[in-house]
Amino acid sequence: MPHNHxxxxxxxxxxxTMKDVAxxxxxxxxxxxxxxxGEPGVTPETEKRVQEAIEALGxxxxxxxxxxxxxxxxxxxxxxxxxxxxxxxxxNRAVEEVARAHGALLINGSSAQDPDRERELALALCARRVxxxxxxxxxxxxxxxxxxxxxxxxxxxxDRPAGGxxxxxxxxxNYGGARGGVAHLVAGGHRRVGxxxxxxxxxxxxxxxxxxxxxxxxAGLAVAESWVSLGSTEPGRVAAAARSMLAGREPVxxxxxxxxxxxxxxxxxxxxxxxxxxLVGFDxxxxxxxxxxxxxxxxxxxxxxxxxxTDRLFQRLSGTNLPPTRIELxxxxxxxxxxxxxxAD
Amino acid sequence: MPHNHxxxxxxxxxxxTMKDVAxxxxxxxxxxxxxxxGEPGVTPETEKRVQEAIEALGxxxxxxxxxxxxxxxxxxxxxxxxxxxxxxxxxNRAVEEVARAHGALLINGSSAQDPDRERELALALCARRVxxxxxxxxxxxxxxxxxxxxxxxxxxxxDRPAGGxxxxxxxxxNYGGARGGVAHLVAGGHRRVGxxxxxxxxxxxxxxxxxxxxxxxxAGLAVAESWVSLGSTEPGRVAAAARSMLAGREPVxxxxxxxxxxxxxxxxxxxxxxxxxxLVGFDxxxxxxxxxxxxxxxxxxxxxxxxxxTDRLFQRLSGTNLPPTRIELxxxxxxxxxxxxxxAD
DNA sequence: CTGAAAGCGCTTACAG
DNA sequence: CTGAAAGCGCTTACAG
Numbered sequence: 001m002p003h004n005h006x007x008x009x010x011x012x013x014x015x016x017t018m019k020d021v022a023x024x025x026x027x028x029x030x031x032x033x034x035x036x037x038g039e040p041g042v043t044p045e046t047e048k049r050v051q052e053a054i055e056a057l058g059x060x061x062x063x064x065x066x067x068x069x070x071x072x073x074x075x076x077x078x079x080x081x082x083x084x085x086x087x088x089x090x091x092n093r094a095v096e097e098v099a100r101a102h103g104a105l106l107i108n109g110s111s112a113q114d115p116d117r118e119r120e121l122a123l124a125l126c127a128r129r130v131x132x133x134x135x136x137x138x139x140x141x142x143x144x145x146x147x148x149x150x151x152x153x154x155x156x157x158x159d160r161p162a163g164g165x166x167x168x169x170x171x172x173x174n175y176g177g178a179r180g181g182v183a184h185l186v187a188g189g190h191r192r193v194g195x196x197x198x199x200x201x202x203x204x205x206x207x208x209x210x211x212x213x214x215x216x217x218x219a220g221l222a223v224a225e226s227w228v229s230l231g232s233t234e235p236g237r238v239a240a241a242a243r244s245m246l247a248g249r250e251p252v253x254x255x256x257x258x259x260x261x262x263x264x265x266x267x268x269x270x271x272x273x274x275x276x277x278x279l280v281g282f283d284x285x286x287x288x289x290x291x292x293x294x295x296x297x298x299x300x301x302x303x304x305x306x307x308x309x310t311d312r313l314f315q316r317l318s319g320t321n322l323p324p325t326r327i328e329l330x331x332x333x334x335x336x337x338x339x340x341x342x343x344a345d
Numbered sequence: 346m347p348h349n350h351x352x353x354x355x356x357x358x359x360x361x362t363m364k365d366v367a368x369x370x371x372x373x374x375x376x377x378x379x380x381x382x383g384e385p386g387v388t389p390e391t392e393k394r395v396q397e398a399i400e401a402l403g404x405x406x407x408x409x410x411x412x413x414x415x416x417x418x419x420x421x422x423x424x425x426x427x428x429x430x431x432x433x434x435x436x437n438r439a440v441e442e443v444a445r446a447h448g449a450l451l452i453n454g455s456s457a458q459d460p461d462r463e464r465e466l467a468l469a470l471c472a473r474r475v476x477x478x479x480x481x482x483x484x485x486x487x488x489x490x491x492x493x494x495x496x497x498x499x500x501x502x503x504d505r506p507a508g509g510x511x512x513x514x515x516x517x518x519n520y521g522g523a524r525g526g527v528a529h530l531v532a533g534g535h536r537r538v539g540x541x542x543x544x545x546x547x548x549x550x551x552x553x554x555x556x557x558x559x560x561x562x563x564a565g566l567a568v569a570e571s572w573v574s575l576g577s578t579e580p581g582r583v584a585a586a587a588r589s590m591l592a593g594r595e596p597v598x599x600x601x602x603x604x605x606x607x608x609x610x611x612x613x614x615x616x617x618x619x620x621x622x623x624l625v626g627f628d629x630x631x632x633x634x635x636x637x638x639x640x641x642x643x644x645x646x647x648x649x650x651x652x653x654x655t656d657r658l659f660q661r662l663s664g665t666n667l668p669p670t671r672i673e674l675x676x677x678x679x680x681x682x683x684x685x686x687x688x689a690d
Numbered sequence: 691c692t693g694a695a696a697g698c699g700c701t702t703a704c705a706g
Numbered sequence: 707c708t709g710a711a712a713g714c715g716c717t718t719a720c721a722g
Contacts, residue, residue, distance in 0.1 A: 014496065014497065015496045015497070017698090017699055017700080018699070018700065019699080019700095022709095027708080027709080028708060028709035028710075029699095029700090029709070029710085030701085030702095030708070030709050030710080031707090031708060031709070033700075033701065034707095034708085037701090040707095041707055041708080042707070042708085043707065043708095046707080046708085058492035058495070058496065060468070060471060060472055060492075060493070060496075061472055061699090061700080062413075062472070062474060062698090062699055062700065063469075063472040063473050063474070063700090064409065064412055064413055064418060064473055064474045064698095064699085064700090065413050065698070065699035065700040065701090065714090066699080066700055066701070067409055067700090067714095068407075068409055068410050068413050068698090068699080068700070068701095068714050068715065068716085069699085069700050069701045069702075069713075069714045070700090070701070070702095070714085071714075073409060075452075082438065083434060083437040083438040083441055084434040084435045084437065084438035084648075085434065086431040086434060086631070088434075089428060089429040089430065089431060089433075089434055090429045092428040092429065093427065093428040093429035093455060096428055096454055096455060100454070105452055105454065105469060105470075105473065106452065106453065106454060107420075107450055107451065107452050108451065108453065109441055109445070109450065109451060110438060110441060123405070124408075124450060125450075126405060127405055127406055127407070127408040128408050128409055128450065129407055129408070129409045147403035147405075148405070150403070151359065151360045151403065151405075152359065152360070264631070264632065264635075267635060268635065271635065285631075285632075286431070286609070286630075286631070286632075287609065287630075287631075287632050287636070290609075290612060290613065290616065290636055291632070291635055291636065292637055303429075362714090362715055362716080363715070363716065364715080364716095367693095372692080372693085373692060373693035373694075374693070374694085374715095374716090375692070375693050375694080375717085375718095376691090376692060376693070378716075378717065379691095379692085381716095382717090385691095386691055386692080387691070387692085388691065388692095391691080391692085406715090406716080407714090407715055407716065408716090409714095409715080409716090410698090410714070410715035410716040410717090411715080411716050411717075412698095412716090413698050413699065413700085413714090413715080413716070413717095414697075414698045414715085414716050414717045414718075415698085415716090415717070415718095416698075
């Protein structure tokens, strides 16, 4: 004997379902489904009756149920560092636009640079069965995503490669960009150039440092270790590092800033100085051209990173079975004044 | 006779389900459910068997199915103007953090200031059955959301009130902020103050204009209509408007900029000028203090807007049945130099 | 402590 | 052109 059940769950507020629409229109469930989905094979007359019932009841298809049956959620997940960071705004928007072109919505969230939070968020997105996942890594070990990827979650990493697994990655030419930026300072006559960058566990930080060292070496310039400082991008830390390499017996005459947060802090420090110090920063930022002097930067294209990564994601979703690829986008040196200041020697 | 069906759908790649885990562990479906959800009433021994099966199969609960049965998706939808606009970054992040504290994920998207796209996106989110919706209006008519709200979608508007319906709204004191900013310029000796704002169909634009007019009137100053310009925030339009009111027989000696995009363009125009012109902008922005002169602004707190709105949303979701409320957050005048320049007369 | 049955709201695969 | 049945992968409401 079946139990004498009665519907009890919240039923999403108290929404009408296709069943309700069918009852009101006096048709079968499948006919409602046809009308709702614009499938052919319904008399104009029947369709009208169904449409009226839909209007009268305020029916809206529950995509959450649809998804369960169809097996694809038409949703893309994006894990980035911080939704509030202006660097990720254009990337975020680019991912949205490509997803939208494919009829997909975007669920995103911040890792806050915390590997555990990255993992937690990425796995929550997998539990929601996003079709694809775009991850800007906070951690260095992404083996936790292996089962998900094997189960069919298309995954593309952006800005930094995945750790411990082989996966698509889209990033900027960090090494080449930094090398070019430092070479630009050297070409301007600087022989003592400082480098202030992000924490060494972050891939982009070490790549840019590598570019710095390469440019110095190629110019036959020695690097005093007091000119190099990696660590948190917290303003206090960066300001102290800048002041330290600008003081002493062999002060730097130019600074290469490893990312936009560092650059901004260095600009503040330099503004408080007597002598002019040259500056080139990695990453462009709004108003860089309005400062005096304008800030010379090695610009990435964050929107392109997002666009290329999401294109790749949908390629994977459509069944392309290429080996994991590393796509590197070029950077661009934008001279605006600060990088063209001569050494104050 | 039942049809001889065979599972055929994509089954989310080829993921194991609770049924698979149950079979492997030799237990019932419900026992797996208990273990997965940490419910009591399972022998340590049984639990271990289930855990092993979970590991072996790489099982991850399908929250998408769970949601269908539970009736709540633990998802919040956010419709804003542009994910790439730095103004919305902190708001976006604040919404995320509050949602996260309630165990909910965030689906967001850009309206691109297009009312149709706002509607399309908001309704797509409703179809996904987000528990709540936060909308920064692009359009002026939100009656399309009435059935959804009646059906139980908690909805809070931010930055601008909803059109045509009665709903919660959280916004800044646009009128008071603008009035205070203009009064500040007047107190500095200015008698001819210009106003450049966003399109008049945008609520914040007209409110700020109202504040401007009030401050001028209170100072007994007449407003020449050539000093007022509302329209797109596209740089070309704004620059032309600025140049126009700075030329002529009765040029303004100060400009009040209606939002951050306008402010930035005005700064560029003023930088190309011979004489100093005072400027106060609505909205704070990064590096405003680093420009010369620093840019005086009427600052909103975008993160607070997001936080207060999302708190309200979850209050609604927990059953509070208060009438729709308008919550107005104060603004703050931040003097940095540009607003303290005396008239060049 | 454990599990079989029914159901969440749709779509799929059929049959008429 | 139309619709009844089964099923997507879970949870609910029971019974043992």
